[in-house]
Amino acid sequence: MTNSFDSFQKRRLRSSYASVIISIAIVLFMIGILGLILLKSTKVANHFKQEVVMSLFFKDDVTKEQIESFRESLTTKPYTRELYYISKEEAAKTYSKDLGEDFLDFLGTNPLKNGVDLYLKADFVTPEKMEELRKEFEKNTFIIDISYDKPLVEQLTKNIKKISFWLLVLSGFFAVVSVILINSSIRLSIYAKRFNIKTMQMVGATKRFIRKPFIWQSIRLGFIGALLALIALSVMIYYIDKNIPALELVKDYISLIYLAVGILASAFIISWISTYFATQRFLNLQTNDLYY
Missing domain, CATH: 3.30.70.3040 (Alpha-Beta Plaits)
Structure with a gap:
């Protein structure tokens, strides 16, 4: 009976981890697409400006x-x-x-x-x-x-400002959504271990000691999700470059490096912050509140 329960718990834990990784990968993939658009929009805008x-x-x-x-x-x-x-x-x-x-x-x-x-x-x-x-x-x-061509310069500047503004608004929206989705997934994975957290706390473990393995576990899951997102982005970039070579996506190494670093940094920061506050919530709960 105990072995069956332990097996069930392990399957549940693996399912929780898989859910976190997939959520992070999907969100970071969307962030990567938006980041690519932002990077290339600047280059495209500069290209048109330099033709004046x-x-x-x-x-x-x-x-x-x-x-x-x-x-x-x-x-x-x-x-x-x-x-x-x-x-x-x-x-x-x-x-x-x-x-x-x-x-x-x-x-x-x-x-x-x-x-x-x-x-x-x-x-x-x-x-x-x-x-x-x-x-x-x-x-x-x-x-x-x-x-x-003075009217062209004025119109070009006006359009670039307008597009940049809406791209920034969209970036902010995606950033908020990404934090909410990843935070929800991590909180669900920690929720499954809430009794372990409280047990460790009852035997005298400090909050920092309890929080540390959860944070490192979430960061590892975040990096796995980031790697999956980068693989998906690489496939998409290769496909776009093959069909629209004028964009020169593959040749733009600097932008691609910035994009990869940005995705990895986002995975680290969001995973760390989300895990910190999720564990803090369960650490502050009373024992009776763990059942709700």
Whole structure:
């Protein structure tokens, strides 16, 4: 009879552990997906920002040596990602190709200017910073005109802020849900041992001594759940990368390392906190209250 009861208790304990691991794995998998979206959304936003071009046009009397000197000075600026010099002849060819006819035959002269297409780093592509740069370039005696798509920059900045806000709200919601779900699973596993906790307490064991094995057990279960979540995420990332290679998920090692560390850290922190408060609750209960 005793062996049968012990066997039942062990099966019940294993089932409780499996429930905790699966709950943690599912929650961390969802957190991992959200984290991946957050990491890639920043890269995607930066990609679009860095495609915005600011065109600087030079006066006709500016020499090639002066233009080259100006270009070299631009390459040392903190806002410069890359720049391309476009001569008035190259601009005329491109314009004629877009029109489908040579407009120089009609005008007789080339009205276009020599210029530089300046691509900025993502941090500088905001309405305020680009306006500051425009004012700075206007003071240069070489430059006759400055052009960039101001409405596009404003709309891009506005949309990125809006998307970032809702992603943060969603992240907060998932964080709360994850803590609640994992906490509930761990509390259920500890509930099955509530009589053991009270027995240890009655024979003189300190709260810290009683709590310690429960915390380490939950952390181990948390790490197992985290490893399962990482395996599932790896399969999903491989599948997405195979079907949408433009995202370059597999090649983005830094983001993947951050994601893995974040999931493991979440498993440790949530498991530790949940177990601490769950054991504390049963440690503070009276013996009669253990039956309810």
